[in-house]
Amino acid sequence: MPGGRLTQQERQQIALGLADGLPYAEIARRLERPTSTVTREVMRNGGPTAYRADLAHRATERRAHRRSPATARGPESAPQPAGRNADAVRAYEEELTLVLVQSGLPRMMSRVLACLYTTDSGSLTAAELAQRLQVSPASVSKAISFLDSMELVRRERDERRRERYIVDDDLWYQSMIRSARSNTRFIETARQGADLLGRGTPAATRLENVARFLDFVSEGLTRTAEQAREILYTRPAAASGDAAAPSSDPT
Template sequence: MPGGRLTQQERQQIALGLADGLAYAEIARRLDRPTSTVTREVMRNGGPTAYRSDLAHRATEHRARRKQAASRDATAPVRADGRDAEAVREFEEVFTTVLIQSGTPRMMARVMACLCLTDSGSLTASELVQQLQVSPASVSKAIAFLDSQGLVRRERDERRRERYVVDDDIWYQSMIASARAALQIVETARQGVGVLGSDTPAGVRLEGIARFLEFVSESTARAAEQARGILSAKPATPEPGTPEPGTPEPGTPEPGTPEPGTPAPATTPR
């Protein structure tokens, strides 16, 4: 399996595969590359619907030159937590792109990704400005949007500075806010049914929208309530000596091995 950076020809093949509706795994198989390489390449460069091989190639060359320049610069910043700064930055780009593809505006996605990738889960406005290299107005607008969507919360630290937080409960609150927003559409659609008439095509259409979103809203809220504990639960640590999932218990015969006392199958003489 080849290693190293993707070539321009490989990027063209990725673009063709996306246009044909191929899965990442199938594109990777045709290129003899890991699926993760193709996934990262696409999500870093616009996502499956906006990927362009020429732009992706130029962007990669630009990142490579910037990385080389940083390596030559003796004053290049080093992460205090010991993580690979370039790897973290690249993942932040991928995560931001995924958020954009899900419908989050670009600046809001950048702020959300920046917050999610901090160990503390919180930053001040000035810290966001410094890390993202954007204006305070851009950060303020992004935070206002994320706050309205229930994706961040505000709190004051010991120095009375406002901090923006993404904690375990934010994702639950966001899903509940989404369910409530859907119910508002339901209520409005049903008002439209009364105005347009329940026996008209437009009225039937609005009633169908209302029933669909009502079901989705209730299902979303119910699932969020049931899954809320997952956000704060710690990964289970197996007890010493506990076999890995799928590992047969000691003394369990291998598949195809007859149980003790079972007569061996008769063989047909040649």
């Protein structure tokens, strides 16, 4: 398996693979590279829709010239708790970022959210985010404002009066409820249109069917989110062999 930095020819193969709609794992297999290498390469250079081999190669060369071994720092070299592999954690952050981008979030906002999710505390300051992501404080501020407006993060002050940005256990519940409620306006408007266009006409029937569908889905989503909410607060079971794990022996 080849090692070291990607060559310009390999980057061209990545670009061709993306154009053909190949998954990262398949592109990596053809290059005989780890999937994480391809994922990092694409996410650092515009993402799957904007990746250009020549631009990516020049950007990498510029970064290499600017970086010196004595001053290099960032997520790759940051110490990790619990014996985690720093490179593996960084690769996972980039994979999670890609998933968030594909779900519709802008790239910078996705990077910030992925970074917060992969910290044990689920909480970082603006300075910590800027250092971990190697971006400007202004980029972090813009991303946080966007995420805060969507209620995907919350803010609070710590004991040193620094503002911290937090992803907590309730985030996904609130997101599901917000998604369900966002359908309400369309449901009401669709039914107004059905009345206006005349009940029983093809157009009115189409709008009424959409309204009924969304009404049913929203009600089910809200009910399911309420029932499953406690899962967000469930702590993982102790690992097998852990002294704290409950015994299955009734005696």
